[in-house]
Amino acid sequence: MALSGIQIYKLLPQTNCKECGFPTCLAFAMKLAAKQVELSACPYVTEENKAQLAESSAPPIRLITIKGAMGEVKAGNEVVMYRHEKTFYNKPGLFIRVKSAAGVAEADAYKVNYVGMDFTVDGFAVEAESPAAMTETVKAVRAATKRPLILLSKNPDVLQAGLSALPGEKPLLCGADASNWEKVADLAKSAGCPLAVSANTVDGLADLTEKIKAKGVEDLVLDPMTTHLGKSLAINTQLRRLALKNTRSVGYPLIAFPCDAADELAAASQAIAKYAGFVVLSEFRPELLYALLVLRENIYTDPQKPIQVQPGIYEINAPKPESPVLVTTNFSITYFAVANEVEGSGLPAWLVVCDAEGMSVLTAWAAGKFDAERIAKAIKGFNIADKISKKRVVLPGHVAVLSGELEAELPDWEIRVGPREAVDLPAFMKQALN
């Protein structure tokens, strides 16, 4: 439970030494309660009280990390039910379930670009029936990928076999249930690995986590054991709510298995939007993976920060040197509006996306983030002149006022004013630019 300012005050030295920068210990305690300062600012708090304070200020959902031979996947540390309340922080890891190394190298190499960002698979979930099969499969999978792994088995011997083949790594053991938890918890403890616990009720999960925590394993993940869309939405929502109300026994990230669902896409989309931290898919299918990676990016975008695309030159419909050069800002919706219209028209163009700090054309112009200087800097910085034969650039109609200044900045360029709205671009390109 989070402590109040007064409760925190009782654990501080109460000397009013001011070394933390606040006039009294009480003032410092109030700031701590509001999470506006770090406890480390107090040099005199005792180790014992420090531990107690750290526990009380722990995030409501524990941050869990799965470490591979290279790279790691984190889940947890979430603080809200709805993304608009603040943001969702740690994107759920997308894992592909495998029973052999077949296809792993191909999935490992998968890379897809979405608005200037490269996305990949996050890891693999290895399933095997026997210890020997687990050892063999893990070794073969490890030869094909260095990404983090989840080991899927309820048999402690099988999990142990997988662990032994992964020296120095922290795979997620998946996992413990009401029948095997003691042995599996011992295994997780000695290996220092995160452990998933499976139960189909909130009480069942809380009961298991408390027993396992008492054995000294703290890095836990919850598996609510359902792929039914109605049931999973209900239990995931209940677990997130309880965790945010500081119910420590369920304050862990969730794992979901759309791989077993009637409709994998529907189940995986729900898992991404509704609170899963790790998502296990049935196979490597690029079209499904791409849709899910995009959805995850969209849902986990910080709603307080406009989404941006990478500033740079975007080639639309295979432009040639004589194709027109269009300019816009790096607010993603602005970019999409322009790119979609031009793309839909089939007309080739070079689209220069300026860094306007993620604002739309008018907003950025009003804020001084999209002026002649910035546009000129983009035109010069991205060396668009090397790709084209005709130095002519089209400004968005909303910033027609900049054309004079831009002429001064780019003396050897012809400056044209385009339409205000992206929807009118194709007609403008056909009529005015030929």
Add this chain to the structure above:
Amino acid sequence: MPIEIPKDKWTGKVRTITLGATAAEGGTRARVVTVGGEASMPYLHFENPTPNPPVIAVEIKSRKPADWSRLLEETWGEAMNDPAAWAKAAEAAGADMLVLWLTLEDSPDEAVKAVKAVLAASGLPLAVFGPGQAEKDNELLVAVAEATKGERLLLGICEDKNYRTIVATALANGHLVSARTPMDVNLAKQLNILITDMGLPADRIIMDPTTGALGYGIEYGYSVMERLRLAALQGDSMTQFPMLVTVGFEAWKAKEAKVGQGVPEAWGDWQQRGIDWEIGTAMALVESGADILVLRHPQSVKRVKAAISELMTA
């Protein structure tokens, strides 16, 4: 000791609204659909039961569209040339209701003819949307509304530019309006106030908060819908309307769905991707509170309906 599940206590709920009218109610529909009535965030049955599942509308056009994806042309085939045949095919594909989208080329007479043909071909409740240019929408929708008095059609697009005309004709002819605003809670609320101020009963308004497709701004629509539903539950009367989203229109505009050539290999199989793009967009919006989803592909209709029936059971 068992853990007590925290439940949100809400004072408000979404209005329950019926689209379409049977012969007994002054129309000609074989059946009606009822949406809304939710008193919790989507599908949290442990708090309050969800009284009505979201309905799937299939989008058809008065003329064969020139810019639809080949995947859609292949699946609907010849039916796309004839709104009546298309309506029948959509009903066979599992639609709960139809959205007939008129085009800029239609004259008022042609629009009325197309609407009548669809009403004769299918007994499903119908929405009629104009091409989306305020003046043209007014011209076509007034003619349609007058020729179909008493059907409880859903008329759109009713936006700040033309709501007066659309609302007046809905009021005079016993129809509903689909109030569209660009992804903003306050604008949505404001338009609903303007519409009810004109005297249209609140049980004849559906709101369309606008959405983007997966990858094209869906997060804006998603969060606006969650916020509208939260406001409705908190008792804000002018946000307590069921929500319609034009999923097919948005998703099939995205190049991920629309085209199979000249796209990155990493996007995978086009056929599957096109449908997945529509379903992925639909499911995210179902879970953020959509009541009417307007889809285009029969496969999407089937899979989204199956997913909804799972969501409706606890």
